[in-house]
Amino acid sequence: MEIFWLVILGLTMGIIFGIALEKSRVMEPGVLIGQFLFKDYTMLKMFLAATATGLVALSGLTALGLAELHPKSFVVGNIIVGGTILGVGIAIAGACPGTVFAQIGRGYKDAWLTVIGGIMGAAFYGYNKSLIDGVLDMGSFGKITYADLFPSLPFWMLGLITAAALVVVMIALEMYRPWKVDRGMDQNKEASVNSNAAHA
């Protein structure tokens, strides 16, 4: 596809992504960090639903031979250390590398500084990549998937089984804590708090 159409496609998909992030409130720092404090389960629920849907979609696409998977390499040191640092970063910033853009769209001015910090962070890693990767080097398992560990099951079957298991987890989670309990209470309050604040 030509770059022009890739950019149009990216923008269109991004708009849908951004609307979903804003409507589900997952891009709010209090919601994201609230999950880490186990006082708000919105993030986990959205995350499980997105993963289960992706599993079903990719099971279908690969079974029909329409798409190839692109799993990421399991570089042991990088994954464990990088993942932990990323989690700490989410807790400090109240955002992920994707949701920070939804915060910008939402009109939060401080999110611009998060993006600038992120650009500096990406530069720090890019300029020091060989040094950092060298320190963290603990070997790699390559682009391994759980479907590789169960060679008797095709990806689509393991994918659908996993998706079904995630649905069970979501049902249990919803029975334990209905999503409206996390949301319902703060929406109107938030609107009135906002009306006192400066806006663009």
Place this chain on the structure above:
Amino acid sequence: MDLLRQNVWSPYLAGIIIGLLQIPAFLLVDTALGASSSFVTGTGFIFSLFDSSITEIKYFAKYMSKDKYFWQSALVIGIALGALISYKASGRKASFSSPSWKTIGASSAPVIRLLQGFIGGFVLLVGARIAGGCTSGHGISGLAQLGVGSSVAVAAMFAGGIVAANLLYKRAS
């Protein structure tokens, strides 16, 4: 249109919509949803204004040349546009920082919010680039492909986030 005016959607509906976005990503771009690579693309082009030799660094050159990274950069700009459309449609007002910081006992003083944003953003991208992906790439996309590395990355992410959040914030609102 009515759906767009709503204040809030169920996290399940939002998750299903985001999960379905994998279909055009794999079919049309031959890649998975992700976000943090776009920071390397952005960094490459911004830093090339001051450091013309940056394109000689293989890591930056890769993210400044492949089509799928331009698609992803457009995706994150689209995320901002989508959130803008969504909050305007629901009648919320803009503010300097999120009012939700209050619910976890964090200060809303602008200086603190800016400083914390900058530090947080830096840590976020150092971590994501070391791990080779973020909450989208390793999380939503990696798990949807049953990636072993991604499942470990997600576990590490939650571990780091839970420990840091409990040290930094109050549980009671």
